[in-house]
Amino acid sequence: MMYGPAVAGPRAASGKTSKVTIETDPPGAKVYFGLKEDGEVCTTPCTVDAPIGETPIIVEAENRRSIIENLVVPRKTARPMKVAYKLEPAIGALVVEGAPGATVKIDDEDKGKAARIEGVLAGAHHVVVEKNGKPVYDGFVEVEAGHDATVSATGGGAAVAAVTPASEGEVPDALHGQAEPASRPHATPWFAVRGAMDVGFRQFTYQNNRSPANQRDNRESGQFLVGPVVEVWPAALAGLDFLRGLSLYGRVELGVNAQAVAVVGQNGQRAPSTLTTQWRSLEASVHQRWTIADVAGLEVGGGYAKDSYQFKGAITDIDIVPQAAYSTVRIGGKASLLLGMLEPYVAGEERVVLSGGAIGNRYKLGASANGVRGELGATIHLGHGVDAMVAGGYTRYSWTFKSDVGDAHQASGGTDAIENVTIAIGYVY
Numbered sequence: 001m002m003y004g005p006a007v008a009g010p011r012a013a014s015g016k017t018s019k020v021t022i023e024t025d026p027p028g029a030k031v032y033f034g035l036k037e038d039g040e041v042c043t044t045p046c047t048v049d050a051p052i053g054e055t056p057i058i059v060e061a062e063n064r065r066s067i068i069e070n071l072v073v074p075r076k077t078a079r080p081m082k083v084a085y086k087l088e089p090a091i092g093a094l095v096v097e098g099a100p101g102a103t104v105k106i107d108d109e110d111k112g113k114a115a116r117i118e119g120v121l122a123g124a125h126h127v128v129v130e131k132n133g134k135p136v137y138d139g140f141v142e143v144e145a146g147h148d149a150t151v152s153a154t155g156g157g158a159a160v161a162a163v164t165p166a167s168e169g170e171v172p173d174a175l176h177g178q179a180e181p182a183s184r185p186h187a188t189p190w191f192a193v194r195g196a197m198d199v200g201f202r203q204f205t206y207q208n209n210r211s212p213a214n215q216r217d218n219r220e221s222g223q224f225l226v227g228p229v230v231e232v233w234p235a236a237l238a239g240l241d242f243l244r245g246l247s248l249y250g251r252v253e254l255g256v257n258a259q260a261v262a263v264v265g266q267n268g269q270r271a272p273s274t275l276t277t278q279w280r281s282l283e284a285s286v287h288q289r290w291t292i293a294d295v296a297g298l299e300v301g302g303g304y305a306k307d308s309y310q311f312k313g314a315i316t317d318i319d320i321v322p323q324a325a326y327s328t329v330r331i332g333g334k335a336s337l338l339l340g341m342l343e344p345y346v347a348g349e350e351r352v353v354l355s356g357g358a359i360g361n362r363y364k365l366g367a368s369a370n371g372v373r374g375e376l377g378a379t380i381h382l383g384h385g386v387d388a389m390v391a392g393g394y395t396r397y398s399w400t401f402k403s404d405v406g407d408a409h410q411a412s413g414g415t416d417a418i419e420n421v422t423i424a425i426g427y428v429y
Contacts, residue, residue: 001091017049029061099153102131188236194426204322208228210410255279275313325357365402
């Protein structure tokens with residue numbers, strides 16, 4: 001193989017030579033002048049007779065990146081010439097996808113539970129990925145210096161050939177000398193599309209209600225909301241290393257089963273009304289996620305959310321129920337454990353209420369609200385890019401009302417408590 005220009009080596013040079021000392025870090029590198037076919041000149045550290053002028057030099061050592069450049073030796077030097085080269089390790093990285101929490105072995109050496117293994121020597125390696133005691137990948141991987149080799153292991157005990165250097169679009173097959181297209185040449189997801197369904201329950205209670213004829217406590221149950229959830233990782237899509245855990249999240253859900261509402265009378269008894277529920281929910285937010293030692297996940301996020309708890313029916317009935325539409329800024333966090341296919345999590349957030357809708361507008365001297373939300377759930381990674389999520393959530397909005405003498409609505413505050421169960425399933429690429 002030709003490493004330099006097609007020129008004659010130093011033994012064929014017709015000019016004079018000069019002593020040159022060649023050193024390398026680490027020592028023990030092989031030195032060639034001109035072509036490798038002309039033979040090795042020396043092993044560092046060494047002093048050789050080098051041709052005066054410009055001569056191609058090749059310096060290489062095992063598991064190190066080779067240096068190929070021109071050695072320039074002047075005709076006259078005040079002292080013997082010395083050159084030094086630092087040989088960087090020829091290493092890449094191995095990225096394991098689709099099997100969080102799995103153990104990895106490279107050439108029978110245990111590398112622990114790592115989704116990304118740095119410092120892998122360039123060349124072919126035998127890689128075994130095991131999850132829950134079963135192999136999900138067993139094959140040979142070609143690691144290229146300065147690049148990532150990606151193993152896609154989707155579980156089920158079968159080996160899945162999806163290995164590629166980060167700069168290539170093919171998967172070298174060390175066993176058959178063939179190449180197959182990579183099924184997913186990225187470690188961080190690019191996008192996720194899911195369908196979500198919520199079942200909601202609501203209880204609104206006034207504090208110090210002095211006008212029960214005009215405003216009533218209310219309870220609603222069994223409201224179903226369905227809609228799409230979309231998440232995009234822009235840095236991963238752009239191939240950037242910076243903020244690869246950053247995602248843009250969007251969700252829209254609409255009520256699909258209008259529930260008949262029974263209004264609480266002044267005597268405390270519930271009575272039928274003309275009302276039915278009309279719930280809606282949407283969210284647009286930004287999330288940043290970090291993986292900690294491949295055993296835990298930490299996420300922070302913020303954005304806009306709007307939850308509407310409204311009604312259809314006669315205006316006389318709507319005027320006495322707590323019709324609300326919470327426009328909020330949400331700020332929160334989420335912590336999870338990576339337990340193989342299962343990722344249980346707990347989440348909490350503060351909701352800064354920008355406006356609360358009709359219920360707040362009924363108080364001439366003003367009304368204010370603040371909200372909090374907590375959620376406990378789990379994500380199940382089913383393999384082949386499919387995951388499912390089930391969670392239970394509790395949201396609480398606390399109201400403060402200001403009433404003037406003679407106002408139709410008289411109360412000091414209220415509590416809007418919403419419980420929900422969420423089920424979602426979708427595809428992550």
